[in-house]
Amino acid sequence: MGNDFIRLDEDSIAHMTSYLKAMPQAIPKAIARAMNRAISSAKTEASRTLRTKYTLKASTINETMSLVRAKPNSLVAELKSQSYTASLPLNRYKVNPKRDTTGFPHRAVTIEIIKGKPFKLDKGFVWNGTVFSREGDERLPIIKQTGPTVPQLLNSEKIMPQLQEYAQQSFEKRLSHEVDVLLKGKVK
Numbered sequence: 001m002g003n004d005f006i007r008l009d010e011d012s013i014a015h016m017t018s019y020l021k022a023m024p025q026a027i028p029k030a031i032a033r034a035m036n037r038a039i040s041s042a043k044t045e046a047s048r049t050l051r052t053k054y055t056l057k058a059s060t061i062n063e064t065m066s067l068v069r070a071k072p073n074s075l076v077a078e079l080k081s082q083s084y085t086a087s088l089p090l091n092r093y094k095v096n097p098k099r100d101t102t103g104f105p106h107r108a109v110t111i112e113i114i115k116g117k118p119f120k121l122d123k124g125f126v127w128n129g130t131v132f133s134r135e136g137d138e139r140l141p142i143i144k145q146t147g148p149t150v151p152q153l154l155n156s157e158k159i160m161p162q163l164q165e166y167a168q169q170s171f172e173k174r175l176s177h178e179v180d181v182l183l184k185g186k187v188k
Helices: 010-020 026-053 058-062 150-154 159-184
Strands: 002-008 065-068 077-082 094-096 109-112 119-121 124-127 130-134 142-144
Touching: 026 058, 026 065, 026 077, 026 150, 026 159, 077 150, 109 124, 150 159
Parallel strands: none
Antiparallel strands: 002 077, 065 077, 094 109, 109 119, 124 130, 130 142
């Protein structure tokens, strides 16, 4: 499941190139540098935003994200979030208790996907760190419990526009900085 969720391209940089008309060879270099810094900060902001709402660890979020960096001859930077499974195991979220609950005494399993909204899993248990539940009253079959993946969480209608706006603002800020640096002659 591949989802491009933030893309910076030529359309977003058209109004900023007027600063560097006198130095045409420096325009693509400054734009590529600004894009790369903006897309890296967008990745950090995506992780930070998800961790404020959901009980995921940063490592779980970051392992699904990858960057395609801009180059002076290819002015496109992308942040992609891909999950290679249809769902994320519930043990990646906050589960209580973390130890096995298959012995005596049996303990209820509480799961918290969204921060501040825990729920109890009926007929649930933890075995070898994985959350399962029984389908009926019988011992078998058991079902491995899963939750939403990181790309599904990122594609929500509240998070995506916020990240796109953050990436755009970061790009404009970084581009003005890169232009200043090139005009002052500090970097070639």
